[in-house]
Amino acid sequence: MAQYKVPVIAGDGIGPEVIAEGKKVLDAASEVHGFGLEWIDYPHGADHYLATGELISENTLHELEKYKAIYLGAVGDDRIEPGILEKGILLAMRFYFDQYINLRPVKLLEGVWTPLKDKGPKDIDFVVVRENTEDLYIGIGGRAKRGTTRQELEVVRKLYKVKFDLDIDSDADEIAYQIGLVSREGAERIIRYAFELSRERKKHLSSVDKANVLPDIYGFWREIFRKVAVDYPDVKTDFNYVDAITMWFVKNPEWFDVVVTPNMFGDIITDLGAMIQGGMGLAPGGNINPDGTSMFEPIHGSAPKYKGMQRANPIATIWAGAMLLEHLGEKEAANSVLRAIEQSLKVGKVRTPDLGGRSKTSDVGDDIARIVRTLGK
Ligand code: IPM
Ligand code: MN
Numbered sequence: 001m002a003q004y005k006v007p008v009i010a011g012d013g014i015g016p017e018v019i020a021e022g023k024k025v026l027d028a029a030s031e032v033h034g035f036g037l038e039w040i041d042y043p044h045g046a047d048h049y050l051a052t053g054e055l056i057s058e059n060t061l062h063e064l065e066k067y068k069a070i071y072l073g074a075v076g077d078d079r080i081e082p083g084i085l086e087k088g089i090l091l092a093m094r095f096y097f098d099q100y101i102n103l104r105p106v107k108l109l110e111g112v113w114t115p116l117k118d119k120g121p122k123d124i125d126f127v128v129v130r131e132n133t134e135d136l137y138i139g140i141g142g143r144a145k146r147g148t149t150r151q152e153l154e155v156v157r158k159l160y161k162v163k164f165d166l167d168i169d170s171d172a173d174e175i176a177y178q179i180g181l182v183s184r185e186g187a188e189r190i191i192r193y194a195f196e197l198s199r200e201r202k203k204h205l206s207s208v209d210k211a212n213v214l215p216d217i218y219g220f221w222r223e224i225f226r227k228v229a230v231d232y233p234d235v236k237t238d239f240n241y242v243d244a245i246t247m248w249f250v251k252n253p254e255w256f257d258v259v260v261t262p263n264m265f266g267d268i269i270t271d272l273g274a275m276i277q278g279g280m281g282l283a284p285g286g287n288i289n290p291d292g293t294s295m296f297e298p299i300h301g302s303a304p305k306y307k308g309m310q311r312a313n314p315i316a317t318i319w320a321g322a323m324l325l326e327h328l329g330e331k332e333a334a335n336s337v338l339r340a341i342e343q344s345l346k347v348g349k350v351r352t353p354d355l356g357g358r359s360k361t362s363d364v365g366d367d368i369a370r371i372v373r374t375l376g377k
Contacts, residue, residue, distance in 0.1 A: 001035055002329075003036040004036065006037060006038070006039055006040065006070070006324070007067050007071070008039050008041050008042065008072075009070065009075075010041070011044070011076075011302060012073075012076055012302040012304065013077065013302025014073075014074065014302060014303045014361075015072075015073025015074040015075070017308070017310060018361065019071065020361075021368075022317040024366070025337055025340070025368050028370075029325065029330075029334075032373060032375075033333040033336070034377075040067075042060070042064075044056050044075075046075070046077030046080055046085060049080065049085065055092065056088065061096045064097075064293060065097065065292070065293055066293075068293065069294050069295065069296060070296070071295075071297075071324055072093075073297070074297070074301050074302035074303070075089045075090055076301050076304070077304060078304050087139065093287075094287050095157065097289055097292050097293040097294070098157065098158040098292060099294055099295060100132050100189060100190055100289060101130075101131075102131070102288075103130075103285065104128040104129075104130060104299060106125075106127065106277050106283075107121075107124065108276065109121060109345050109346075111345040111346040111348050113355075114277065116250060119253060119254075122254070124276055126253070127259070128261060129190065129193060129194040129197060129260045129261070130261050130262075130263060130266025130270065131186065131260075132266075133186060134182055134262070135182060135217075135263035137263045138179065138180070140154075140179045140181070142177060144177075146171055146174070147169075147170070148168065148169050148170075149168040150166065152166070153166065153179065157186075162181065164179065182217050182262065187220070187221050187262075188227075188228060190260060191224060191225050192228050192231075193290075194260035195228060198232075199234070201257050203236060205235050205236070205257070205258045206245070207221070207239050207240065208242050208261035208262070208269065209239065209242065209261075210265070211241075222239060225237075225260075242265040242269065246269060249276060253276060271299075278355070279354055281354045281355070282315050282319070283299045284299065284316050284322075286323045288327065294327055296327070297320055298316030300316055310361045310362060311352060311360075311361065313354050315364065318341060318364075318365065319337075321337065322334045322341070336372055339375060340371035352364055
């Protein structure tokens with residue numbers, strides 16, 4: 001019998017509540033499908049940070065590196081300045097483990113309301129492949145007051161190291177700047193992954209950029225896309241400016257199959273994607289390194305105001321759990337979790353308030369776990 005050890009970072013706010021339901025459903029799937037799951041809980045998040053000063057240490061990262069997949073709730077807390085936990089824990093793990101693929105399915109399930117009039121599950125079914133380590137997210141920038149300033153900035157990745165040595169000469173009162181970076185290797189590997197994924201789907205890949213205004217960085221992205229496309233003549237492709245694609249997601253979501261995007265635009269368009277698939281409570285994501293440690297999480301945040309209220313919808317987390325199982329190679333179990341989510345939503349009796357119901361977070365987990373058991377092997 002296959003045995004998997006899975007580190008869990010439940011995190012802050014509603015994180016622990018939704019993760020509890022994810023574990024419940026995955027445990028049920030492991031019993032039915034005959035494999036073992038052992039959860040290894042990690043305390044990282046706001047309380048741990050306030051108590052110990054640790055966000056996530058090199059030691060912890062190193063220890064986590066021996067696992068194939070991490071299950072993550074959410075980080076973020078009102079007591080701590082915005083960005084500290086997000087950068088110090090979530091982004092730190094994405095970068096450390098070189099999880100260059102951020103996979104975000106945008107799929108409207110049967111029985112779920114979408115704000116798009118006249119659109120249904122057949123129309124809203126695509127996947128966003130978001131680059132997850134580069135672009136404006138490299139976190140390199142600074143400020144300079146009038147006069148001359150010298151700044152050395154460094155980006156350290158598994159793939160490369162880049163140093164910027166800046167001589168700033170400015171007569172503005174004060175400036176702030178942020179550097180975005182796209183590397184040939186970084187863009188090529190994510191675009192190639194997206195092409196491969198399109199081959200398993202409808203063979204249609206849409207690229208997102210803003211090459212009309214930012215030609216250096218996104219013209220480069222486009223150039224690399226064109227080059228990789230030569231290897232996939234059977235895949236239909238198109239280029240979309242990011243502003244325009246938000247319009248098409250709303251007007252004609254049925255056009256899309258696989259969408260590949262640089263990091264920042266991917267962040268923005270996947271919140272829009274979440275809304276058209278029924279809301280943040282239903283949107284899962286995977287941070288994937290095919291040869292290393294991946295991490296699965298709902299794309300929503302920690303929603304501190306709902307902490308402990310059993311109001312949060314755990315489906316995004318349960319769905320992320322299904323992606324985790326698929327990543328571990330338990331494809332049938334993953335499918336059964338997704339089918340159970342669909343069935344529960346279709347029947348529509350057990351729903352959290354975001355979907356118009358009155359059920360508790362744990363009721364939804366119970367219902368989906370029960371369906372996983374009735375579906376059987
Ligand atoms: C997401 C989140 C993160 C991001 C934040 C919390 C750092 O918004 O996963 O989309 O910007 O990537
Ligand atoms: Mn986001």
